[in-house]
Amino acid sequence: MSYSFAFLAHFIAVAVAFGAAVCDMVINRVFWRLLEVSPPKAEALAPLMTTVGSMAAIGGLGTLGSGFALLASVQFAHWGARWLSLKLLLFVFLTANGLLFAKSRKHKVTLLMSRWSPGEAVQPAAGRAHSEATGGEVLDELRRIESSLRLFHRTQLGAFVLVFVLAVFKLE
Ligand code: HEM
Numbered sequence: 001m002s003y004s005f006a007f008l009a010h011f012i013a014v015a016v017a018f019g020a021a022v023c024d025m026v027i028n029r030v031f032w033r034l035l036e037v038s039p040p041k042a043e044a045l046a047p048l049m050t051t052v053g054s055m056a057a058i059g060g061l062g063t064l065g066s067g068f069a070l071l072a073s074v075q076f077a078h079w080g081a082r083w084l085s086l087k088l089l090l091f092v093f094l095t096a097n098g099l100l101f102a103k104s105r106k107h108k109v110t111l112l113m114s115r116w117s118p119g120e121a122v123q124p125a126a127g128r129a130h131s132e133a134t135g136g137e138v139l140d141e142l143r144r145i146e147s148s149l150r151l152f153h154r155t156q157l158g159a160f161v162l163v164f165v166l167a168v169f170k171l172e
Pocket of ligand 1: 087091094163
């Protein structure tokens with residue numbers, strides 16, 4: 001594969017991954033705001049969090065594939081360069097942060113939203129006969145997830161900025 005073609009693919013994949021990260025942040029902001037004023041609207045928005053997560057995963061896979069295609073097109077001449085090692089490290093961080101930290105929490109938000117009825121006792125989930133969770137408890141749990149997802153978005157954006165800085169200044 002030629003360098004230019006791989007570069008174009010890398011550019012598109014990075015745009016998809018970064019775009020998904022930004023969309024995710026915006027959706028989250030809107031979601032947590034709606035939770036206070038209109039819970040049904042927030043609930044409708046919850047599945048979108050998972051959708052942008054999948055978009056980020058596709059972008060991430062494309063970034064990795066096109067990144068290696070770029071390297072292969074120059075016979076791995078950059079292999080061992082400090083900027084590349086740092087970039088790979090940040091890429092691993094971005095992937096782990098999304099898959100291990102955020103994915104389960106977003107899934108939990110969707111689950112909690114389907115159980116939450118503000119001001120009322122939450123219906124026991126199937127198989128859990130005597131759940132005593134109340135709407136307030138579910139809301140507390142959601143708020144805890146909100147702060148960890150906020151941390152996720154900050155670190156994710158920070159890592160992206162570092163990769164972009166690295167791409168410009170290289171640090172040979
Ligand atoms: C968050 C992930 C990534 C982002 C945001 C990103 C961003 C960029 C950007 C903006 C460029 C163009 C600037 C430049 O020429 O250096 C670039 C080039 C490049 N990227 Fe990535 N990249 C990412 C992941 C990767 C990965 C995982 C690899 C390797 C497997 C990789 C390998 C490369 C290579 C080889 C170049 C061309 C460098 C050159 O020829 O000067 N990138 N990347």
